[in-house]
Amino acid sequence: MMNNTCVIVPAAGSGVRMGGAIPKQFLNLAGRPILHHTLSALVKMPSLSMILLIVAEGYVAKTRQLVSQWRLGQPVTVAEVRVAAGGRERSDSVYNGLGMLPEECEWVMIHDAVRPFASPALIRAVWEGARATGACIAAVPSTDTVKLVRDGNVCQTLARDEVWLVQTPQVFRKQIVTAAYERAVSKGWKGTDDASFVERMGSPVSIVEGERTNIKVTSPEDLQWAEWYIATIESGRR
Numbered sequence: 067m068m069n070n071t072c073v074i075v076p077a078a079g080s081g082v083r084m085g086g087a088i089p090k091q092f093l094n095l096a097g098r099p100i101l102h103h104t105l106s107a108l109v110k111m112p113s114l115s116m117i118l119l120i121v122a123e124g125y126v127a128k129t130r131q132l133v134s135q136w137r138l139g140q141p142v143t144v145a146e147v148r149v150a151a152g153g154r155e156r157s158d159s160v161y162n163g164l165g166m167l168p169e170e171c172e173w174v175m176i177h178d179a180v181r182p183f184a185s186p187a188l189i190r191a192v193w194e195g196a197r198a199t200g201a202c203i204a205a206v207p208s209t210d211t212v213k214l215v216r217d218g219n220v221c222q223t224l225a226r227d228e229v230w231l232v233q234t235p236q237v238f239r240k241q242i243v244t245a246a247y248e249r250a251v252s253k254g255w256k257g258t259d260d261a262s263f264v265e266r267m268g269s270p271v272s273i274v275e276g277e278r279t280n281i282k283v284t285s286p287e288d289l290q291w292a293e294w295y296i297a298t299i300e301s302g303r304r
């Protein structure tokens with residue numbers, strides 16, 4: 067295991083595609099908030115020094131209170147869970163988190179609050195995978211053909227065997243991801259994942275094969291699938 071790894075969990079979105087008044091990370095899945103599932107998976111990792119949970123400004127106090135009440139499974143090996151405020155875009159939220167990491171933090175894992183099903187094996191594999199290149203992400207080969215579309219017309223069809231769908235966790239050497247985000251801010255780059263900024267800086271990013279069950283809960287049917295999946299896992303255990 068790599069020392070001094072901190073985890074940033076972006077949870078400051080408002081869940082427009084899910085709809086409803088409560089942001090999806092706080093919606094119940096099998097009786098507890100999605101965020102609770104996600105944090106429970108992360109605290110299973112030994113030797114993580116800190117989890118930094120980034121929520122919308124209006125949710126900071128409430129989330130601190132929630133997290134302090136949660137039992138995140140035993141034994142809890144992570145030293146502490148901190149809660150701080152995010153920003154307008156996901157990248158703003160992660161950038162805020164990067165600025166709050168302790169000096170001694172060497173590695174940064176970034177994992178979406180709304181991916182409750184990343185397995186310990188996957189989290190560990192991405193973590194280990196970052197050691198060589200300094201940047202490693204989970205991704206799965208696309209089973210669908212992907213086309214680029216502009217103004218309602220197809221402009222390109224990508225070779226399916228080269229298309230990978232990107233997930234989190236993503237793990238980086240802190241220096242690399244911080245430099246990439248600094249450059250993204252100064253150049254106005256936009257990106258929906260963290261690795262894209264590292265790529266644009268010209269640094270290598272390696273891939274570990276993710277899990278098709280490691281979904282990002284995005285729309286109401288994802289939540290239905292998630293309920294079904296948990297029920298299936300639990301009936302398998304009985």
Ligand code: CTP
Nearest residue numbers: 076077078079080081082083154155156159179
């Ligand atoms: N996120 C964040 N800060 C933002 C936007 C998103 O921390 N300003 C987080 C979300 O809370 C989520 C993760 O980034 O855990 C992935 O984003 P996404 O699935 O797009 O969530 P939302 O932005 O909340 O959903 P939507 O795009 O449908 O509004």
Ligand code: MG
Nearest residue numbers: 079080081156
């Ligand atoms: Mg979003």
